[in-house]
Amino acid sequence: MGKEYIEKRTVISPEGNPIEVDPLKDYFCDAAPKSCKSASGIIEKFANWARSESLWVLGFGTGCGAIEMRPLMTPRFDAYRFGIQWRPTPRQASVFVISGYLSVKTLKRVVRSYEQMQNPKFVVALGSCTINGGMYWDSYNTINRLDHYMPVDVYIAGCMPRPEALLAGFDKLKHIIREGRGEGANKYAENFDWYKGNQKKIIKDWDMPDYNW
């Protein structure tokens, strides 16, 4: 199948005027991300405290581990009391939970969603599959190491980790953010070429701009 839908073309409008359409330029921004300076001293500490106490998780279940995220909202585990909330759109979320194995097809969506999130953003990798592939380590269409494709702040090992382990992971993430080490977004911007190279090695049908917010 061709990629006509992303190619530059001329369309005739209902009035008969020709219009230049370049989907990759018109709909996306493809400027590479820039590393952002953090504020200094007490202001940054205060900001980091707020960031750590208000973790908005992107509601995107990538693999079977997503099933362990649902109980967090229920009365039994109730992650809301720790300031963890779910958001439906990447732009408003600050935490991306990669829940379990990542197939190549999903990786593409994950990269796009990750890039749409705003700096600072944090990644929590859930389950053994994100560390070394887990039980899918020799599968033909899943990736093995997540941190080759995006910076990861916290790994939660297990297959599957229980919701308690997830809560402990979020707690660890809070510590990391408060200490000012949650700079994944800047790391991604600084090593952009390396991450992009890794992603392109895996994703064969690359039909999106190099960076898309």
Next chain:
Amino acid sequence: MGTIVTKILYALLTLFIVTNYGLILSGVVRKIGARVGRRHGIRFYQPYIDLIKNYTFRTRITHGIMYYIGPVFRLTGGIGLLLFLPVIYGSPVFDNFSFAGDLTFVLYFQFFGVLGMALGAGESGHPYSALGVSRGLAQTTAMELPLTLGVLALAVQYHTLNIHEIVAAQQGSILHWTLFTNPLAAIAMMLSFLAMMGRSPFDVVLAPQEIPIGPPTEYHSALLGVLQLNRAIFPAAKLILFMNLLFGGATNWGELVIKTFFIYMWSVFVGIAYPRFRVDQSVRWYFGIPLLIGVAAILVVKYF
């Protein structure tokens, strides 16, 4: 010259108090919702932390000037509504810019924010934003009919369009409240109030699971922070409006807090007990019984 400066300073003080009250109120109400679901729920000061976090995001994306102006319009709608309400009856400090005919002004001004969002969200180019706005506008329009009829009934009853005078007419006894002197108008307006507060069953417009959170889909970082701030101020201003029109206003802050809290609880309890309407269902619902009650309120006031 001196008086206008004092008045502006007093208005800023009112705004500060009401903003904090609105933020705490939204946290407390979410906590109550969680307790009904047998959860602990968020901390009551969580809205403050969320607000700070959103303002401290380091990057933001723009889609053009209108995209920036959308949230500003929205915030203007909330603050504007508040500034023309007499917050504390009889207090020179918290009387704000109440003037003759402010009731009409307030009715129109509610729409201001939604229209601003329509322009701003439209520029983001996201089809869901535009769709969310049109759904919201449809529901708001349906909700405004019984509300406006109720307000007109009040105007006929009290022979004034000044909120201050309406509050003055209700002083003296609980039985002087519009709730008891004109129950039909009160019922019509309180039914409109449910959709005004944007809670279930009328929250499909902003429901995360539906069209992803409606108009603010593309708003993030500080822009979302502005919208969140408005979500604290706007409901508080609307609560004060309803308290003034139907429940005799307030002569001090304690009375204001108690009255507005219980008015809010009306929409919270209905929201927890009833599932969501679709937009077409809620529009049809408002064109039914609430509209008839509104018409009846006018007829009763005019002929009885």
